[in-house]
Amino acid sequence: MMESVNISLPCKPEYVSVARLTASCIASQMGFDIEAIEDIKLAVGEACNNVVLHSECNPTYELALSKLEKQMIIEVLDHGKGFKFESYHAPELDQLQESGLGLFIIQSLMDTVEIKTMEGNGTKIIMRKDVE
Amino acid sequence: MALKLVSNYDESLNSWTVALQGEVDISSKKQLKDELIQLNTEKQLDFIFNCENLEYIDSTGLGVLISFYKEVKINDKTVHFEKLKPSIIKLFTLTGLNKIFSIR
Numbered sequence: 356m357m358e359s360v361n362i363s364l365p366c367k368p369e370y371v372s373v374a375r376l377t378a379s380c381i382a383s384q385m386g387f388d389i390e391a392i393e394d395i396k397l398a399v400g401e402a403c404n405n406v407v408l409h410s411e412c413n414p415t416y417e418l419a420l421s422k423l424e425k426q427m428i429i430e431v432l433d434h435g436k437g438f439k440f441e442s443y444h445a446p447e448l449d450q451l452q453e454s455g456l457g458l459f460i461i462q463s464l465m466d467t468v469e470i471k472t473m474e475g476n477g478t479k480i481i482m483r484k485d486v487e
Numbered sequence: 488m489a490l491k492l493v494s495n496y497d498e499s500l501n502s503w504t505v506a507l508q509g510e511v512d513i514s515s516k517k518q519l520k521d522e523l524i525q526l527n528t529e530k531q532l533d534f535i536f537n538c539e540n541l542e543y544i545d546s547t548g549l550g551v552l553i554s555f556y557k558e559v560k561i562n563d564k565t566v567h568f569e570k571l572k573p574s575i576i577k578l579f580t581l582t583g584l585n586k587i588f589s590i591r
Contacts (some may be wrong), residue, residue: 452553
């Protein structure tokens with residue numbers, strides 16, 4: 356049976372650490388190793404950063420952390436402005452870009468990543484990681 | 488966890504040594520940027536970052552470091568990172584920063 360922790364966070368930088376810590380606590384309960392817990396913590400942090408920096412959502416967004424037997428599912432949902440996913444390009448790492456690394460990091464650290472977004476209709480990012 | 492910077496001028500190395508302690512994230516990146524720019528304005532030298540107690544850094548923190556690196560390069564100076572934790576080395580490698588920054 357799937358059990359979930361759902362929290363609603365203010366769209367403000369100072370609450371991103373709450374999301375990170377909650378996610379790493381649940382990952383630890385599920386038996387992920389230290390490296391995987393750090394991956395999850397960073398991926399959740401990056402997903403929340405994107406909401407706070409880009410979505411213009413107000414006043415809150417939602418984080419859902421679900422435990423399956425051998426998998427953690429993390430959903431970050433905002434009701435902000437959304438974006439055109441087709442216009443997203445992975446960063447050119449040799450160009451030393453100061454921004455745009457967040458989604459690339461999430462995709463590198465999690466096992467699967469789905470993004471549902473539409474201009475004007477918010478964004479939902481669903482990330483999964485398997486317990487090794 | 489908050490961010491703390493402990494900065495000193497190292498006379499023997501003629502460099503700034505900066506111990507980064509805690510977390511660099513979306514809420515502390517401005518503090519990092521402001522304190523580094525202040526040091527670089529005071530004296531333009533190489534920077535040695537001691538990361539022994541740096542627990543976490545995200546892409547917004549890396550963005551500050553990249554833009555600061557570009558700033559010090561203008562004066563022909565550089566940045567070095569020491570004692571990074573494995574999770575942070577992994578992030579530097581993932582983003583290609585291990586090829587740009589001197590890591591020891």
